[in-house]
Amino acid sequence: MTSVLRHIPPLPGEIITWPATAPTAATQHTLDLDVAPPLAIATGTDTSTGPHPLQARAARFTMAVIEALSGDRPVIQLERWMTPTAFDDMAELAAVMNLCSDSVARAQTERPRLLSVHVSEPADDVAEVSGHVRQGQRSRAVALRLERHVDGWLCTAVQVG
Numbered sequence: 001m002t003s004v005l006r007h008i009p010p011l012p013g014e015i016i017t018w019p020a021t022a023p024t025a026a027t028q029h030t031l032d033l034d035v036a037p038p039l040a041i042a043t044g045t046d047t048s049t050g051p052h053p054l055q056a057r058a059a060r061f062t063m064a065v066i067e068a069l070s071g072d073r074p075v076i077q078l079e080r081w082m083t084p085t086a087f088d089d090m091a092e093l094a095a096v097m098n099l100c101s102d103s104v105a106r107a108q109t110e111r112p113r114l115l116s117v118h119v120s121e122p123a124d125d126v127a128e129v130s131g132h133v134r135q136g137q138r139s140r141a142v143a144l145r146l147e148r149h150v151d152g153w154l155c156t157a158v159q160v161g
C-alpha cells in the first residue's frame with residue numbers, strides 16, 4: 001500500500017512527523033564553513049585593529065545555528081562542528097523550539113536575521129561568540145563557545161536567550 005501525503009494543513013498544536021529515511025545526497029549532512037561567502041553584518045570590532053580572524057566563520061556558524069533552531073536547517077548538519085555534548089544540547093533545544101510552533105506558523109513568520117556578531121578570545125585556543133538575532137519584532141541573543149581542537153574549531157556550548 002502506498003502512503004499518501006495529507007493535502008490539508010495540520011490542526012493547531014498537531015505535530016507532523018515525517019518518515020525517517022536516509023538522505024540521498026551527501027550534502028545533506030555537511031555545512032561548508034570555509035567556502036561560503038562572508039555575511040554582511042555589523043562586526044562590533046575596533047576598525048583600527050581590523051576584524052577578528054574568526055569573524056566571518058563565527059558569523060556563518062552562528063547563522064547556521066539560528067537556522068537549525070528555527071527549523072530551516074537540519075540540525076544534523078552542525079554535528080561535525082560541535083562536540084557531542086553541545087550537539088545533544090542544541091538538538092534538544094531545537095526540538096523544544098519546534099514544538100512551540102507548527103509548520104504553518106513558521107512559514108508565515110519572517111525569517112531570523114543575524115544583525116551582529118562579536119568574537120572575543122578569553123584564552124588561547126578559545127573563542128566566545130555572541131550574536132544579535134532579529135525575527136520580526138523579537139530580538140534574541142545567541143552565545144557560542146568555540147575551542148580549537150586537532151580537527152579545527154569546535155563549538156562546545158550554545159546558549160540562546
